[in-house]
């Protein structure tokens with residue numbers, strides 16, 4: 334795209350600017366020493382670039398301390414742009430507004446039968462985004478992008494839903510293009526498990542990890558995979574469908590048509606009915622977790638069994654990808670050690686020891702906010718640097734051939 338010759342002074346300078354901005358963009362704030370470590374640039378180069386970015390209004394620099402020593406913390410300027418996150422669950426809509434310095438400025442959720450109709454869902458999303466923007470006193474031209482999460486497989490390139498069985502009311506729609514037309518800004522889309530992974534990576538229990546899996550157990554079971562700091566989607570966008578690992582060839586029939594998938598032993602739609610006779614048909618995962626905490630033996634047993642089965646799936650993941658951290662999301666994570674201990678036990682039983690040795694299994698830190706914060710992080714990750722750097726492009730030297 335640029336006209337600079339690769340290797341020329343100006344293109345090298347531009348590349349260094351982009352490296353620094355990208356590092357700060359994804360981390361929220363970094364000291365200059367941390368920027369040097371994560372970009373591989375020298376301390377002197379980082380210092381010069383930070384000064385230039387500060388003079389141009391792209392970053393803010395504030396005094397801080399690091400290991401007891403005085404340091405300077407660099408973050409993108411709060412005025413540099415606004416990001417919007419829109420998260421559709423099966424039964425809720427959640428919207429968050431944040432700035433490029435990772436500050437959440439406004440957030441709201443409302444119950445919604447999302448599966449019923451895409452048009453209705455997008456109407457509500459458009460309304461809630463506009464309401465929050467007005468409430469926070471934000472000028473629309475500051476919005477650099479919207480991250481959109483949907484609770485089903487979606488092709489992030491085309492924006493088209495990958496399976497009509499999971500969101501029947503959205504069949505044939507392109508929620509990304511539709512929302513972009515409604516709001517007049519670029520929209521980036523992904524599924525809820527990937528956004529949960531991004532949310533925990535950037536804002537929560539995944540911070541500092543470069544290789545992690547976020548596992549969400551809700552009405553279905555899915556995983557968001559982060560490899561070397563990037564979401565891994567696979568060419569068809571279906572990487573991380575951990576719920577359909579076969580655990581038992583003669584087990585219950587799964588909604589995917591196979592038998593004995595991990596999901597049939599762990600997802601809410603399959604395990605809650607086991608407790609219906611004792612606790613009624615309106616039992617939710619959150620309620621089951623509360624009953625277990627209060628000592629109910631049936632609920633405790635079901636959660637332990639779910640943990641053991643998730644652990645088998647995690648053991649497979651360890652053997653394939655060797656992540657350093659597994660973050661458990663969704664309401665089930667609130668049961669803490671009751672579910673985490675059997676997950677670890679199964680991992681140590683079924684995974685190759687060297688693949689599981691460094692693994693930490695931790696509960697998510699963001700709860701039901703993981704996906705919407707992940708939607709903000711998706712914009713931070715995808716927006717590119719041109720909006721930040723091209724307003725005042727560096728002086729270009731003549732083409733050097």
Ligand SMILES: [Zn+2]
Pocket residue numbers: 576577587588589590591594596
């Ligand atoms: Zn299945």
